Amino acid sequence: MIGASLEQLDSLKVALGGTAGDIAQVGIDSARVAAIAVDEMETAAEQARSLIETAMETMIGAVHNSKRELAAQDWTGPNRATFDGHYETFSTAMQTAQNNTNQTFLNLKSAISSINIEITTYAGEILTSMETASESANAMSDAVRAQRENLEAAMGGMSVG
Structure with a gap:
């Protein structure tokens, strides 16, 4: 029975030592995954902002080009006035969209910063x-080792078998 107990203590000591390492790795992995998550959110937000701004700039550029071409034309009357009025409405709407986009993404950046603080x-x-759990697992392993040594010393050369 004592020999089996020594083997069980050896097995338990090894298992606890491995568990301590696994626990420590979970902590390291958790911190790494958290940092990756924040980086990915920041990257996705910046890509979305960039795509939206590029699309708006393209539309604004196309309409501004039309306005420039029209300026070279001798076009008067109610249709020209309608065009000019809607051009101003378009310009105002696009400026509002750009302002909203900028504010939204500033708010998003602030939210991501808050999330980063929480995740960190x-x-x-x-x-x-x-780390505390790993240290405890190591301490349990040390206690098992000490118990094994005590049992071995108590046996004092007795053989099992």
């Missing part, structure tokens, strides 16, 4: 908890 705090807490 979370990652630090997880890392601390995992």
Whole structure:
């Protein structure tokens, strides 16, 4: 029975040692994944903002080119007045859209920054908890090792078998 107990203690010590390493790795992985998540959010937001701005600039450019071409024409009357009025409406609407886009993405950047703070705090807490758990697993492994040594010393050369 003592020999089996020694083997069980050896097995438990090894398992606890491995668990300690696994726990520490979970903490490290959690922090890494959290940082990646924030980076991906920032990148996606910037790409979306860039695509929207490029599309708006393209539309504005096309309408401005039409207005420039029209300026060279001798066109008067109610249709010209209608065109000019709607050109101004278009320009105002596009300026409003650009302002809204800028404000929305500034707000989004601020929200992502807040999320980053939360995730960084979370990652630090997880890392601390995992380090504590890993240290506890190592301490349990050390206690098992010490118990095994005590049993072996108590046997004092007795053989099992």
